Amino acid sequence: MAISQAFCTSFKVELMQALHNLSNPGGDTFNLALFRATASVVGSYGAATTNYSDMGADEASGTNYIAGGNALTSVTPSSSGTTAIADFADLVFSNVTITTSGALIYNATNANRACIVLNFGADKTATAADLTVTFPTADANNAIIRLV
């Protein structure tokens, strides 16, 4: 099936319900879990994804990768012009042997609620290597999470 990069609709609603706190320190813990290779993905993921549990068997597996992914270090949300932005420190999966095609960022503190779905554009394969997810410049045009 497919992984469509998207801002989860449930996340939009839950932001209005104050169910997510991206502040650091004092905020929730957000995780980034990896999807497996494109050809192996069975489900469809995107705006309709609501929870980490949706990933099921479509989560990647491999040496030194732990189900659930790695915790992100959040950068307290700020504004750039009239746009609200959130950012995370780049995330490294160390010494992994794995193939991935995308990722799900979810709130591990609050019932694993889904936030955003990322599509890496192609399969990325690491063999006993460091796989780094680099987040874009935190400004109004590029930040990983933007409310315009």
Added chain:
Amino acid sequence: MQVDPLGAQVGTAKVTITQGRGLNADELADMAMAKLVFVGPDVAPGIREQAGRVRSLLLHYLAQAQASQNTTIFNRLLEAGETRAAELVRSF
């Protein structure tokens, strides 16, 4: 009346993978600098120079952290009687 387009948007994350090794101090310094400060093409020379100094300092301490970690691993391996492995770590 001007109406701004509203929306919730997702940026583009990039994936990079090392080959046959972990991240080195140079790569980590670049990652940290990208989060600390943006140095655009039109930035004043003085600010560019300061950013360069911050990067050099980061690079120094990151490299030292890796070297110190190797020292610790070297000693743990020696204590465990793994002399050959210890020497291999020291040669990094």
